[in-house]
Amino acid sequence: MKIIIIGSVAAGTSVAAKARRNREDIEIVIYEKDSDISYSGCGLPYYLGEDYIEREDLTPRTPKWFKNRFNIDIKTQHEVLEVDTVHKQIKGCNLQTGTTFIDPFDRLVFATGATPIVPSIANINNHFTFMLRNVNHADLIDTYIKKEKPQKAIIVGAGYIGLELAENLKKRNIQVTIIDMSLLPAPNLDEDISIQVKNELDKNEVQFIGSETAQAIEEHQGKKHVVLNSGKKISTDMVIVCVGVRPETTLATKCGVKLGITGAIEVNQYMETNLKEIYAVGDCAQSFSSIDNSPMWVPLGSTANKMGRVCGDFITKGNFAFQGILGTGIFKVFDLAVATTGFTEKQLQKKNRNYVVHHNIKPNQSEYFNTSKEMMIKMLADKDTGKVLGAQIVGENGVDKRIDVIATAISFRATVHQLSHLDLAYAPPFSTTKDPVHYSGMVLRNAITERNKTLTPRELMEANENIMVIDVRASHQYNEGHIKNAINIPLADMRSKALTIDKNNKIVMYCNKGVSGNAAQNILQNLGFKEVYNLSGGYNNYVLTKSYLLSSK
Amino acid sequence: MKIIIIGSVAAGTSVAAKARRNREDIEIVIYEKDSDISYSGCGLPYYLGEDYIEREDLTPRTPKWFKNRFNIDIKTQHEVLEVDTVHKQIKGCNLQTGTTFIDPFDRLVFATGATPIVPSIANINNHFTFMLRNVNHADLIDTYIKKEKPQKAIIVGAGYIGLELAENLKKRNIQVTIIDMSLLPAPNLDEDISIQVKNELDKNEVQFIGSETAQAIEEHQGKKHVVLNSGKKISTDMVIVCVGVRPETTLATKCGVKLGITGAIEVNQYMETNLKEIYAVGDCAQSFSSIDNSPMWVPLGSTANKMGRVCGDFITKGNFAFQGILGTGIFKVFDLAVATTGFTEKQLQKKNRNYVVHHNIKPNQSEYFNTSKEMMIKMLADKDTGKVLGAQIVGENGVDKRIDVIATAISFRATVHQLSHLDLAYAPPFSTTKDPVHYSGMVLRNAITERNKTLTPRELMEANENIMVIDVRASHQYNEGHIKNAINIPLADMRSKALTIDKNNKIVMYCNKGVSGNAAQNILQNLGFKEVYNLSGGYNNYVLTKSYLLSSK
Numbered sequence A, B: 001m002k003i004i005i006i007g008s009v010a011a012g013t014s015v016a017a018k019a020r021r022n023r024e025d026i027e028i029v030i031y032e033k034d035s036d037i038s039y040s041g042c043g044l045p046y047y048l049g050e051d052y053i054e055r056e057d058l059t060p061r062t063p064k065w066f067k068n069r070f071n072i073d074i075k076t077q078h079e080v081l082e083v084d085t086v087h088k089q090i091k092g093c094n095l096q097t098g099t100t101f102i103d104p105f106d107r108l109v110f111a112t113g114a115t116p117i118v119p120s121i122a123n124i125n126n127h128f129t130f131m132l133r134n135v136n137h138a139d140l141i142d143t144y145i146k147k148e149k150p151q152k153a154i155i156v157g158a159g160y161i162g163l164e165l166a167e168n169l170k171k172r173n174i175q176v177t178i179i180d181m182s183l184l185p186a187p188n189l190d191e192d193i194s195i196q197v198k199n200e201l202d203k204n205e206v207q208f209i210g211s212e213t214a215q216a217i218e219e220h221q222g223k224k225h226v227v228l229n230s231g232k233k234i235s236t237d238m239v240i241v242c243v244g245v246r247p248e249t250t251l252a253t254k255c256g257v258k259l260g261i262t263g264a265i266e267v268n269q270y271m272e273t274n275l276k277e278i279y280a281v282g283d284c285a286q287s288f289s290s291i292d293n294s295p296m297w298v299p300l301g302s303t304a305n306k307m308g309r310v311c312g313d314f315i316t317k318g319n320f321a322f323q324g325i326l327g328t329g330i331f332k333v334f335d336l337a338v339a340t341t342g343f344t345e346k347q348l349q350k351k352n353r354n355y356v357v358h359h360n361i362k363p364n365q366s367e368y369f370n371t372s373k374e375m376m377i378k379m380l381a382d383k384d385t386g387k388v389l390g391a392q393i394v395g396e397n398g399v400d401k402r403i404d405v406i407a408t409a410i411s412f413r414a415t416v417h418q419l420s421h422l423d424l425a426y427a428p429p430f431s432t433t434k435d436p437v438h439y440s441g442m443v444l445r446n447a448i449t450e451r452n453k454t455l456t457p458r459e460l461m462e463a464n465e466n467i468m469v470i471d472v473r474a475s476h477q478y479n480e481g482h483i484k485n486a487i488n489i490p491l492a493d494m495r496s497k498a499l500t501i502d503k504n505n506k507i508v509m510y511c512n513k514g515v516s517g518n519a520a521q522n523i524l525q526n527l528g529f530k531e532v533y534n535l536s537g538g539y540n541n542y543v544l545t546k547s548y549l550l551s552s553k
Helices: A010-022 A041-049 A063-070 A135-148 A160-171 A191-203 A249-254 A302-315 A346-352 A397-411 A416-421 A435-448 A457-462 A474-478 A491-500 A513-527 A538-551 B010-020 B041-049 B062-069 B136-148 B160-171 B191-203 B252-256 B299-315 B347-352 B399-411 B417-421 B435-449 B455-463 B475-480 B491-500 B514-526 B537-552
Strands: A004-005 A028-031 A071-076 A078-084 A089-094 A100-104 A105-110 A113-116 A129-131 A153-158 A175-179 A207-209 A216-218 A225-228 A235-238 A238-241 A245-247 A278-280 A327-334 A336-342 A355-363 A374-382 A387-393 A454-455 A470-473 A505-511 A531-535 B002-006 B028-031 B073-075 B076-083 B089-094 B102-103 B107-110 B113-114 B129-131 B152-156 B175-179 B207-209 B216-220 B224-226 B233-236 B238-241 B245-247 B278-280 B328-331 B334-344 B355-363 B374-382 B390-395 B453-455 B468-471 B506-510 B531-535
Touching: A004 A010, A004 A327, A010 A028, A010 A063, A010 B514, A028 A078, A041 A135, A041 A160, A063 A071, A063 B491, A063 B514, A078 A249, A089 A135, A105 A302, A129 A135, A129 A505, A135 A238, A153 A160, A153 A235, A160 A175, A160 A191, A160 A327, A175 A235, A191 A207, A191 A327, A191 A336, A191 A374, A191 A387, A191 A538, A216 A238, A238 B506, A278 A302, A327 A397, A336 A397, A346 A374, A346 A387, A346 B113, A355 A435, A355 A454, A374 A397, A374 A435, A387 A397, A397 A416, A397 A435, A397 B399, A416 A435, A435 A454, A454 A457, A457 A538, A457 B435, A491 A513, A491 B062, A505 A513, A505 A538, A513 A531, A513 B010, A513 B062, A531 A538, A531 B216, B002 B010, B010 B028, B010 B062, B010 B299, B028 B076, B041 B136, B041 B160, B062 B073, B076 B252, B107 B299, B129 B136, B136 B238, B152 B160, B152 B233, B160 B175, B160 B191, B175 B233, B191 B207, B191 B328, B191 B334, B191 B374, B191 B390, B191 B537, B216 B238, B216 B475, B224 B238, B328 B399, B334 B399, B347 B355, B347 B374, B347 B390, B355 B435, B355 B537, B374 B399, B374 B435, B399 B417, B399 B435, B417 B435, B435 B453, B453 B455, B455 B537, B491 B514, B506 B514, B506 B537, B514 B531, B531 B537
Parallel strands: A004 A028, A004 A105, A028 A071, A105 A278, A129 A238, A153 A175, A153 A238, A175 A207, A454 A531, A470 A505, A505 A531, B002 B028, B002 B107, B028 B073, B107 B278, B129 B238, B152 B175, B152 B238, B175 B207, B453 B531, B468 B506, B506 B531
Antiparallel strands: A078 A089, A089 A100, A113 A245, A216 A225, A225 A235, A327 A336, A336 A387, A355 A374, A374 A387, B076 B089, B089 B102, B113 B245, B216 B224, B224 B233, B328 B334, B334 B390, B355 B374, B374 B390
């Protein structure tokens, strides 16, 4: 049997390695049109920023390594031009010699990855505008920076890569402006998370220009600038365009491979396409949600590896089945880690799901450590079943741990109640006796059983009924700033003052982060008040929400 | 209804807070014989070491705080002398005034915690020997250090607290010796983990004396020393005894409360004891394994909090049930984090379980980051069902994340195969495309299906049959050191050299950490070799195992 794989980054090499691990008696050939293989696409921003990361770090594995270890033939600078699924052969071109060739196969795997989207910007093809998708792109940027010593850069696109790049260009003392068509950076996340990314950019003097697109890139007498949709011109020394990627399916569609609703190649759990013995893996292939089986396309190296392994195993008579994804992702931007797993609130709204939401602000470790930092966990759960549907976390330390714990729990269809019972590892340097994940689980369970109902700041702002707002903080905190029309009843006075309030009022309580608000809510509820809410994430979250609503006006 | 709770550290205050959250119309009284309440016992070693941690950090909550927030009466320096379960009243003594009192209850909760074990050491009651269990103990130690400026300290007991304390005393420039009756530190863990703790102590110039007990503490003309079992005398300026704790059940047994097999109070999932309306929570109560329901007793603040919450809820007509524990724990000793969840190999051997084991050595984040550090995950799984049974992890960074992910997975009865499919968050600063947890899952699945069998270094050393040992590393690595009688066939030569080996040989392959050994194993297996093993954790793990076996002689 002979397997031909088109593409040699994460997914393609995983297919090959797994197939060889299972069988020695097959031929495995990978065609790669680039010269680099098996590189860390996610590492590119760091290669540009961290001065100790070497070029070789990005491509630790060579074709020779694969030959020695796995007896796999990787032909770089060989472009596949056509796949003939009837005669089971490919037609390709050796890009070094220009000669074409034919190569027969028994099984063919598309691992063609994703291609950067090139937005329609006038004069985008110039000597100071770059993409950042592969090692070659990174080389071009690095060379330009070293040679031209730009003082200013514009990044078009505020996705993960754009944000990581912003941090890394700043490390090279380049002043950065980010432009995005969305109101806020990291637009795939919910706005109450994105606003915190925006604040981090502000804090680090990266200018973010939202709700704008680049129309043209211009250069006059050495002065460069980007012209925005609004007419505004932003001066710069270089431009990096990273507005996202699309699945690279040109070759696949040409030979009759069917695409899915996301635009990526439709595959089953064994990575089979609609054509017999033709497979697709990695960024060019469509995935699905492990939560509700809906089609998803989230191009990531970690998913590509898993798909590759499943495919390599299946071709060689294994029985792994791909289990879908949660859309888990994480990125670092300056001091902040921002992570997501499962569905966002936006996605749940689109899906018309009946959910509850809570914003939980907690330290990552015992507060008496001077490295202790607060994180915000926004968690979403199904109102009917109590199952965790998603979480987004922002904070400086320990974010990656909590998102992975929640992702693991979601994989096993955990309820919020089960989260609160997890036996997680506690010692003061690593967590708090009640971990933030426990706490999110507890509060959401109370919200679901309607024992303790929560209201998000946005729901409060948009409410058009009469709600009594009670600030339960100390009076000096109230005096420093509070929600408009809120009255101040510090928690310690709640039991006595409760007598003066009408029990039929609809009431929302708040403190700074939500814990004292919850305590106050319990007091009133236990005294017979009919409808008492706690403000999710407290005044801190209210201020965040207010700032993004203001910025959208 | 009136609830009396005896003890006000983690569990007792959790009962009270949860009960009050559920109901306003009950009376809640906590009796505490000490003057401090709700303190962080786990924080004591850090209080002694980190110069920025203040005394107040350990006891952030006062009786007044509980009164204001929860309307709970905490009576400190009030010792309960007797519980009369027939007349439902307690007899106590106000330690400040010396007067006794009677107080009736409807429900009574034992939250009496654990008491430090006082080993029988001659002259243990002297002015330079201390315990470390409560804030008062920490104060005494701190005062002694400030006043006497000791240059040397002996810690008796190498459990978590003793090890944490060693690090923190070193921070105060005190030279530390640890004595333990076990061969290695952290004796509740497996030896291949403990040896790494021992190495870390060596590296940080903490002397560890294993297989010894302290017989006497002596002082002559101001010279202090500890006399060991072997007759050896170790000179010191102070001694801290932390040989462990036992459940404090004196009061409970006196009134007829039944103890479990672990010596702690037997309770059901709602924290009910054998006596009606009498409960027990926290370190004085027995827990059970969420894996096999066997009785367990692991005194920890995180468990105490959960038990307290369950009990407070149950008394006020809630329906939480305690879900048991995995025995998850973590501690930091110098640069190392050491964590465990589920069963250790020792425990599985005692239980006669049919298990597979693997040692996985992997970096916590992309290797091109200069903060990247390797960790070792020792994972154990059921050979028949594939379910994860336990894991122990040692490393500098990211250990807490992986142990929590594994603990979460075990809670949901995950198989090793399911571990490899988890959609964990990947970006270069936080992990690798295949997380160490994925990798452990994959390898163990192969071990279970006998696709890739593993042998531990200890199994290899103790094998009394003829095994061919092949070192698959480069020849210069082999020449620097290798397993006795191993032959060297570098991986790249394996396919050609395989022809020269008898396919019926029992063979074990190894590299440094196990990955190339696995690749070589696949080649031979696929070429028809009958019995090929990969050495778990490779040569690195072999060297560790050899060193602890040597030290035990």
